[in-house]
Structures are given as structure tokens and as C-alpha cells.
Amino acid sequence: xxxxxxxxxxxxxxxxxxxxxxxxxxxxxxxxxxxxxxxxxxxxxxxxxxxxxxxxxxxxxxxxxxxxxxxxxxxxxxxxxxxxxxxxxxxxxxxxxxxxxxxxxxxxxxxxxxxxxxxxxxxxxxxxxxxxxxxxxxxxxxxxxxxxxxxxxxxxxxxxxxxxxxxxxxxxxxxxxxxxxxxxxxxxxxxxxxxxxxxxxxxxxxxxxxxxxxxxxxxxxxxxxxxxxxxxxxxxxxxxxxxxxxxxxxxxxxxxxxxxxxxxxxxxxxxxxxxxxxxxxxxxxxxxxxxxxxxxxxxxxxxxxxxxxxxxxxxxxxxxxxxxxxxxxxxxxxxxxxxxxxxxxxxxxxxxxxxxxxxxxxxxxxxxxxxxxxxxxxxxxxxxxxxxxxxxxxxxxxxxxxxxxxxxxxxxxxxxxxxxxxxxxxxxxxxxxxxxxxxxxxxxxxxxxxxxxxxxxxxxxxxxxxxxxxxxxxxxx
Amino acid sequence: xxxxxxxxxxxxxxxxxxxxxxxxxxxxxxxxxxxxxxxxxxxxxxxxxxxxxxxxxxxxxxxxxxxxxxxxxxxxxxxxxxxxxxxxxxxxx
Numbered sequence: 271x272x273x274x275x276x277x278x279x280x281x282x283x284x285x286x287x288x289x290x291x292x293x294x295x296x297x298x299x300x301x302x303x304x305x306x307x308x309x310x311x312x313x314x315x316x317x318x319x320x321x322x323x324x325x326x327x328x329x330x331x332x333x334x335x336x337x338x339x340x341x342x343x344x345x346x347x348x349x350x351x352x353x354x355x356x357x358x359x360x361x362x363x364x365x366x367x368x369x370x371x372x373x374x375x376x377x378x379x380x381x382x383x384x385x386x387x388x389x390x391x392x393x394x395x396x397x398x399x400x401x402x403x404x405x406x407x408x409x410x411x412x413x414x415x416x417x418x419x420x421x422x423x424x425x426x427x428x429x430x431x432x433x434x435x436x437x438x439x440x441x442x443x444x445x446x447x448x449x450x451x452x453x454x455x456x457x458x459x460x461x462x463x464x465x466x467x468x469x470x471x472x473x474x475x476x477x478x479x480x481x482x483x484x485x486x487x488x489x490x491x492x493x494x495x496x497x498x499x500x501x502x503x504x505x506x507x508x509x510x511x512x513x514x515x516x517x518x519x520x521x522x523x524x525x526x527x528x529x530x531x532x533x534x535x536x537x538x539x540x541x542x543x544x545x546x547x548x549x550x551x552x553x554x555x556x557x558x559x560x561x562x563x564x565x566x567x568x569x570x571x572x573x574x575x576x577x578x579x580x581x582x583x584x585x586x587x588x589x590x591x592x593x594x595x596x597x598x599x600x601x602x603x604x605x606x607x608x609x610x611x612x613x614x615x616x617x618x619x620x621x622x623x624x625x626x627x628x629x630x631x632x633x634x635x636x637x638x639x640x641x642x643x644x645x646x647x648x649x650x651x652x653x654x655x656x657x658x659x660x661x662x663x664x665x666x667x668x669x670x671x672x673x674x675x676x677x678x679x680x681x682x683x684x685x686x687x688x689x690x691x692x693x694x695x696x697x698x699x700x701x702x703x704x705x706x707x708x709x710x711x712x713x714x715x716x717x718x719x720x721x722x723x724x725x726x727x728x729x730x731x732x733x734x735x736x737x738x739x740x741x742x743x744x745x746x747x
Numbered sequence: 748x749x750x751x752x753x754x755x756x757x758x759x760x761x762x763x764x765x766x767x768x769x770x771x772x773x774x775x776x777x778x779x780x781x782x783x784x785x786x787x788x789x790x791x792x793x794x795x796x797x798x799x800x801x802x803x804x805x806x807x808x809x810x811x812x813x814x815x816x817x818x819x820x821x822x823x824x825x826x827x828x829x830x831x832x833x834x835x836x837x838x839x840x
Contacts, residue, residue, distance in 0.1 A: 588828070
């Protein structure tokens with residue numbers, strides 16, 4: 271059997287047919303066992319058993335026996351769910367998230383849970399209580415975040431694909447930094463049931479994979495209506511059918527505000543080269559202006575922190591996870607939360623609490639919601655003239671571990687091109703589009719709400735006519 | 748600008764105990780972020796409606812009937828602090 275690394279889902283399925291799901295899973299577990307990437311926080315002890323069962327039942331289902339890695343904020347019955355936070359120490363969910371039910375029904379084998387920034391708050395995995403995951407392209411650099419573990423294990427050949435979640439770029443940022451593909455679906459198209467909430471009005475579960483086709487395969491499994499998520503929207507999207515190598519006549523909008531101050535010249539060039547490549551393939555492009563984009567980051571952070579301060583109120587040591595001693599109710603909770611949450615989580619809870627508090631609600635929270643309207647209108651206008659927008663996913667390639675973590679604002683600024691998308695709720699995909707000094711660069715393809723089909727088609731055609739996605743990171747020693 | 752007293756008050760509201768030293772550190776870092784947030788004041792928004800979410804759905808209801816829920820023992824399995832089928836917390840008053 272050939273090396274179980276960097277295989278597409280189609281190749282994995284072929285290996286399962288020729289050998290067995292058990293063998294394929296065992297090979298991935300072997301690779302994981304030797305890994306130094308710190309991508310997984312829990313490896314499932316039941317993975318081989320699950321694969322054996324699928325072998326014995328016959329390989330029915332679109333993902334029969336195909337292994338997958340899951341971000342540690344998505345509930346899987348029986349596997350610890352820590353959100354990379356001490357406050358969830360020892361917590362084992364008694365139920366599956368909707369997306370896990372869907373994956374299991376499709377026959378997927380869960381390899382384990384992946385490292386992340388604590389409660390998905392960060393762009394580097396450095397806020398994880400387990401320490402950062404490493405970027406397979408350069409172990410001195412971050413893999414991006416917050417779904418950095420998921421991206422690192424896919425890029426490192428430790429899983430064929432993975433699930434992450436994207437609140438302000440948490441799927442697309444690590445996909446760009448690790449040289450793989452990641453999709454933030456339209457808000458409402460994937461159920462959030464069983465996903466630990468950080469900022470409900472912004473986040474979606476999204477897939478990370480080695481290529482665009484595998485993203486579509488995964489979306490066909492996890493997408494769709496679920497009545498247990500009150501923001502779930504019943505809209506059929508045919509993801510795999512969208513994979514056509516044809517973008518003749520496609521209209522691309524290029525928002526100049528996404529090429530702002532501080533962008534790395536190599537990133538800017540790679541993205542423009544990609545747009546010109548699309549032009550060669552029959553698409554046309556036009557610059558568009560989205561004047562409120564420079565205000566999106568502040569609006570995003572105020573809203574995300576405000577929602578976080580409310581969502582994270584549930585972690586009080588009473589029903590699960592870490593619990594400190596205290597002489598009364600207030601002190602037990604205050605000590606538990608002081609000890610259980612990391613610095614960044616606490617900072618965001620503080621800022622969110624402040625932004626919602628009496629006297630400051632209108633100045634910060636309400637103002638941010640109004641700016642959100644303006645940002646959304648910018649997207650509506652730009653996407654009324656274009657089929658997709660193209661822009662850099664990240665303004666820079668992966669930065670070094672320790673480089674930005676000390677100053678919160680510097681770290682927040684790295685989300686400048688990804689978080690506006692979450693305010694508007696539109697779909698957006700990052701696809702590899704070049705390299706600088708051996709580090710991958712991501713092209714962001716943004717679409718109209720529920721028009722994942724056009725986003726996937728544009729990314730697929732680009733990928734089929736370029737070779738960036740075929741480059742693999744050097745072996746991590 | 749938020750003061751040391753503000754930080755202490757927020758800590759109380761958020762139920763997170765902080766030390767004297769942390770209070771000063773928080774004050775500095777929170778102020779630098781709030782200063783950045785202040786740029787939104789440049790944008791006129793008097794006539795703009797707020798967007799709480801973009802899902803374009805409102806008031807999602809289901810029939811008011813009892814449905815199956817998780818078994819009580821599963822729900823209580825994640826804590827040692829329980830009694831008579833309920834979670835046990837320290838004294839509130």
C-alpha cells in the first residue's frame with residue numbers, strides 16, 4: 271500500500287476499496303503518532319474499531335471509511351471537547367453535533383479532535399492551552415487560526431480533510447497559511463447545533479481539504495437544513511455539480527480596499543497574477559470600491575466580543591469542566607473563570623462586557639451593528655455587478671510563533687480581509703495561489719449568499735489550471 | 748479611557764476575579780483596543796438600521812410538544828457536584 275499522505279478523497283476511497291478502511295485508518299494513525307505538529311489534542315481510540323465496522327458492513331455511503339479530523343469545538347459523543355481551554359477540562363459531550371451525525375451517516379471515520387485558539391479566539395493557535403500547532407511549511411511559524419490544528423493536519427498529511435469553524439476567518443486564514451483549501455459557507459447553510467458558540471451571528475462550520483473537489487464532497491454531506499439550529503436555512507445547494515472547469519464570461523470584482531496598507535508585495539502580486547490567470551481562462555475583471563471595508567474590523571471585533579461575553583457566561587464550573595473552590599456562589603464562579611480562561615478569552619469577555627454595559631452599549635455595540643449594515647450594503651452593491659469578488663485571504667504569509675501574540679491589536683489586524691465576509695454572511699473560499707520564500711499564499715473567492723456553486727466553480731477552474739495546490743510541504747522532522 | 752475602577756467593575760459583571768497587577772495590565776491593553784474601536788465614530792450612522800444577523804428569518808417556532816431529551820444521568824455525568832438528580836452549586840445567599 272502506498273504512502274497514506276496527501277491523498278484526495280477519491281484516492282482514499284480507492285485505497286479503501288483495494289485494501290480496507292481499517293488499513294487506511296491505521297496508516298493515518300501511524301502518521302499522527304510520529305507527528306510533531308501538535309495538530310491533534312485528542313486522537314480517537316475508537317477510529318480503527320469504527321473503520322473495521324464499516325469494512326464489515328460494506329462500503330456504503332459517500333464517505334464510507336474515509337477518515338476525517340474535527341476541530342475541538344464541534345461535539346462528538348464520547349470524545350473530550352475542550353475548545354483548547356482549561357475551563358472545559360474533562361468535559362465529554364453526551365451528544366453529537368449535527369455535522370457529526372451527517373458525517374457518521376455518510377460513513378466517515380473520526381480520527382480525533384484538533385487544536386485551536388482557545389474558544390476560536392485567535393489567528394495562530396497560540397492562545398490554545400495546549401500550545402501552538404506548527405505550520406508544516408516551516409515549524410517556526412504559526413499554522414494560522416483559529417482552526418490551525420485542522421489545517422496543519424491536512425497540510426501535514428495526517429488527515430485527508432477536516433472540519434473547522436469560521437467566525438472571522440478561522441477556516442480561511444489557516445487554509446491560506448498552510449497551503450490548502452478552506453470554505454466559510456453562507457451563514458445558515460450548515461447547522462451550528464452542537465458547535466460551541468463564540469459569536470453566533472457570525473460563525474459557520476467549514477471544511478478544509480487538499481483540493482476544491484474535496485471541499486464540495488464534504489459540503490454535500492454536512493450542508494442542509496436542521497431545525498435544531500434556529501438560524502438554519504432550508505436551501506438546496508448542489509456543491510459537487512458546481513465543479514466545472516469553465517469560467518468563460520465570469521465577472522470578477524476586485525475590491526481595492528482588500529489591498530490596503532501593510533499588504534505584503536509578494537501576496538499582492540500572487541493575487542493579481544491569479545486574477546490575470548482567470549482572465550486568460552475567459553473571465554473578466556473590474557475594480558470595485560467598498561468604502562466601508564476599512565471599518566469592518568472594528569465592527570467585527572465589537573460584535574464578536576459582545577456575543578462572546580454572553581456565550582461564555584455558561585462556563586461557571588457548575589455543570590461541566592474545571593471548577594475552583596470558593597466560599598460562596600460568586601467567588602466559586604469568579605475563581606473558576608479566572609483560572610479556567612486564558613488571557614485572550616478573558617480580554618474578549620472584558621471588552622464585550624464593557625461594550626454591552628449600561629452607558630456604553632450605544633457607543634460600541636449599537637454603533638458596530640449599524641456599521642455592519644453599511645458593510646453588508648457594500649457587499650450587496652459589489653456583488654450586484656460581479657459574480658464573485660477576488661482578494662488576498664491574508665495580507666501576509668504565516669508569521670513566526672511569538673511574533674504577534676503580545677500585542678492584541680496587531681494580532682486582530684491580521685483578520686482585516688477575512689472578517690468583513692462574516693459580517694455580511696456571504697460564502698468565501700481560500701485556494702492556494704502562490705508562494706513567497708517557501709510559504710503559501712491564499713486567494714480569497716467571495717460569492718453571493720447561497721451561491722457557493724459559483725465560488726466553487728471559479729476556484730475549481732483556477733485550481734485545475736494552476737499547480738500551486740500540488741506542492742507539498744517538506745517533511746516535518 | 749477606562750479606569751482601574753472600570754476594570755474592577757467589569758470583572759465583577761463578568762464574574763472573573765482579577766488581581767491588582769492584572770487590573771493595571773488589563774487597563775492598558777483594553778484601552779489600546781478601545782482606542783482603535785473609536786474610529787467608528789468617524790462614520791455617520793444616524794439613519795442606518797442595525798444588523799443583528801443576516802439570516803433573514805425571524806421567530807422560528809415549533810409545535811409546543813414534549814420531545815425526547817438526553818437522559819438525566821448523561822447530563823449529570825460531567826460533574827461530581829450533584830445531588831438527587833440536580834446540579835449542586837455553592838450557597839447563593
